[in-house]
Each structure stands twice: as structure tokens, then as C-alpha cells.
Amino acid sequence: MKTESTVTDLTGSPDERMTQLQNLPRDAQSSEWLRRQLDAALRAWANEETELVIIKESRTDY
Numbered sequence: 621m622k623t624e625s626t627v628t629d630l631t632g633s634p635d636e637r638m639t640q641l642q643n644l645p646r647d648a649q650s651s652e653w654l655r656r657q658l659d660a661a662l663r664a665w666a667n668e669e670t671e672l673v674i675i676k677e678s679r680t681d682y
Contacts, residue, residue, distance in 0.1 A: 627644065627648050627649075627650075627653055629656060629657065629660065630657050630660070630661075634661075637657075637661070641657070
């Protein structure tokens with residue numbers, strides 16, 4: 621069994637992270653660890669949204 625100190629953060633694409641999460645025993649998913657994963661996912665999502673806005677604006681004719 622992995623304890624919080626040995627449970628690594630999820631990495632990769634959203635699908636890869638979901639697979640990693642599904643394969644991790646629930647008792648290894650502490651609230652602190654889950655919060656860290658949520659924070660990382662939301663930061664990544666925000667960065668993607670920012671990139672999409674930049675791409676969209678670069679294609680807009682003024």
C-alpha cells in the first residue's frame with residue numbers, strides 16, 4: 621500500500637491522469653493529495669484556455 625508520502629502526482633494527458641487515478645487505491649488518495657491533483661488540473665486547464673484565446677485572437681482580422 622502506498623502512503624501519501626509515496627504517492628506520486630498524476631502526470632500526462634487528461635486520459636493518462638484518469639487511468640492513473642483509477643488504478644490508485646482509494647485509501648492512498650488523501651484529501652491533501654486530491655486537492656493537489658485538482659489544483660494542478662485546474663492550472664493546466666487555465667493555461668490551455670489562455671493558449672486557445674491567444675490562438676483565436678491571432679486569427680482575428682481587425
